[in-house]
Amino acid sequence: MRTPAIRVVIAMLVAGALLAPRPAAAQNGGSQVVPQDELRSIAPNVYLDCERRVCDFNYIKTEITFVNYVLDRQSADVQVIVTRQQTGSGGNEYTLAFLGLKRHAGKDATLKYYSKPTDTEDQFRRGLVNVLKQGLIPYVYDTPLAEFISISYAQKQDHRPTPASDPWHYWVFGLGVRGNGEFEDQAERYSYTVNASANRTTEAIKLRFYAGLNYNHRRYEIPDEEPIISISKRKNASVSIFKSIDGHWSWGGTVSVSSSTYDNARLFSSIGPAVEFNIFPYADATRRELRLQYRAGLTLRDYYEITVYGKEKENLFYQALQAVLEIKEPWGSIGASVQGSTFIPDVKYNNLRADLGVYVNLFKGFSFNVGGRYSRIRDQLSLPGREYTPEEILLELKRLASGYYLSFEVGFNYRFGSIYSNVVNPRFGNM
Template sequence: MVKHIVMLTATLALLLISPSHSDTHQLMEKALRVFIDCPSCDLDYIRENIPYVHYLRDWTEAEVHILVTIRETGSGGREYTLTFIGKQRFRNLNDTLTYISSNDATDDEIRKGLVHKLKLGLMRYVAHTPVADFLTIQYLKKVTTAQQIDRWKNWIFSIRLNVFSNGEKLTRFTSSFGNISAKKITLDWKIIFQIYGNYNESTFRYPGTRLTSISRSHGIRSSIVRSLTDHWSLGFFVNYFSSSYRNIRWQIYGSPALEFNVFPYSESTRRSLTISYAMEPQAVAYVEETIFNKVQEFLWKQSLMVGVSFQQPWGRLAISVLGSQYLHDLSKNRVVLFSSASWRIFKGFSVNIFGQYSRIRDQLSLPRLGATPEEVLLRRKELETTYSYFLSFGISYAFGSLFSNVVNTRFDDRLNGGYSIQVSL
């Protein structure tokens, strides 16, 4: 079976019949005003390859707001959803395009693919501006062979190893992490199997003294998720875990789980509100005897999680709350609150918040003999606590010219190594 692949490209025809500088200036004054909402995109590359629109710093002044959201595909690549939101004279003229990169795509291939989709999406808006007279639209037809058969049946296998090291004359730190994974992700099934290991070593030297801190962890994660409807999912998880830091020699646990999404899963790149429940039997053995005089035990644990996520023109918001408790003693429980938000409050002013707070009442694996001062300072063992948290807070305010069309990369390497000012807690 022969198929045709259609590729639509648009380029700006400059200097074919070169207008004067003043004519060009007047032409660009009427160009489309665009705000690209994509922190991870190469904006300089986009400006260079789509020079026939105005790029604004503030979304409130734009005629087209382009919101780019990203999620991983089953093959290990990425799906970029480009939502074109018409504003002002283009109000209610919206569109959505997608670009899917392969799992081995380079950064250059990805940015070229994104630029191609951006050009396609912008055409319906640029067509209503004087710049349209300088655009050329081409139709390219290619003949391909019959559809390729996937002999791997959607299975993806990967092997990864990361090693990080830094040091000075008296200190040294080395960290290594590796994993082997196999996964199959389709619209109906999500199957993931992973083996991983982590090793961290810190060395400190003083006159006549040498201290070394080593922590190890490894485990196996496996999950099978079945899509029931556009709102319901059923999952089953089996995991193995070992950690010297947490005093766990080995832990095996499995859990069936059910999840409900208030919004259709097909809208998950823009909004989601999920509620999930899991029942988890655990078998665990400890490295040292615990504060509850246990060296091994069998436990039942239940958990409920609620998560909400929105990616809208005003910014991004993600909040989740996880509550869990052991059934043999309901006072042994934990509540975890996670929040991440980026909010454009008014023109040029935005607030960014990222943090997590945990209320902890379930440290069953703490060693009975506690930790020595050396183990505390070197963080070799988990310590007793009733809470933990981290928080990052930042504000930014930009004002001045609305336009940011110029690309100038001179001295970028040196300038990017300079100082920045950040407000954080």
């Protein structure tokens, strides 16, 4: 974690820590011997509330051995909530919220770690663990474990760039090419994607330039029949600018062009402004946000095939209103959004979509999650005005007519037994 002019490095020397098979440890200048079991019992219980794709739990447990890791917050003395947001450079800002529980109630803190887009996995996890160590120190220094902790301080001229010191002035450019293929005697499938981007992000403004191309090819050999060949293409480009007004308001606009054989779009162009209000301050976005966003604009459409409404080309005005709720609290997390969009003035052509994701730790050892999406679809103006072939349907080459879309998931998990999760055993991987 960087500060404007210094970097603090905290080295933990825990003398075998809690898990090493040593009989005792001394404190108070050697006048008192603390048994190993007592050291384990006085170490704070930590519940690390972090997605597995972000936190390498095995690495954390081997690097930070002066705490006990528990499986739910009801057994914890400290809960650490880790959230992330992408930075303008393409890296990430990780916010670590340390929440004191039980005897540590009220002892809260928030630290941040910034990763670079060029960081390797090892560089990232080392940096995150270093910040995690710093945040856990206040929960250890008033215990006998403090005898085994040393703190070192090193000054470095290594700090986050300001516009005056950044020769790129916050501009970040990207080029990407990705491809894959699968080949068999009677089938072949391959695809590739090419994209380019240019972004600039500051506290006051966000600029986004993007262009991409996707090509997908499939071929299937059928005995005594002609082979089935399917090709789908998608191209798109966009320019967006969003500007901060204050801690709750922002505004901007987007210009985009796209082409898609799947959507019967020879060339779709759109332009329009947008405004957004966040009921909570943007500064709280890592923990909670309730954003209301309104967009409107003009879209010009040129179709590959005549549509079900007999159109080869048409110009349409549109509008959309969206509400997004994101909450990350000690008891769990909620993510939900509702969006309604219509064409103007024909509001009968509309789309209503709702998304929900909830994870709740109801009581000790028991967690519950539910999620899903529902769309009420009344705006499929670009559907071709003909019957699809079986190949187009089975190979999903064209968007199908539908009045709705529904998906959901639900589950629960109950853990019981030992509350501790300190031991790392890499044998046979994660079997």
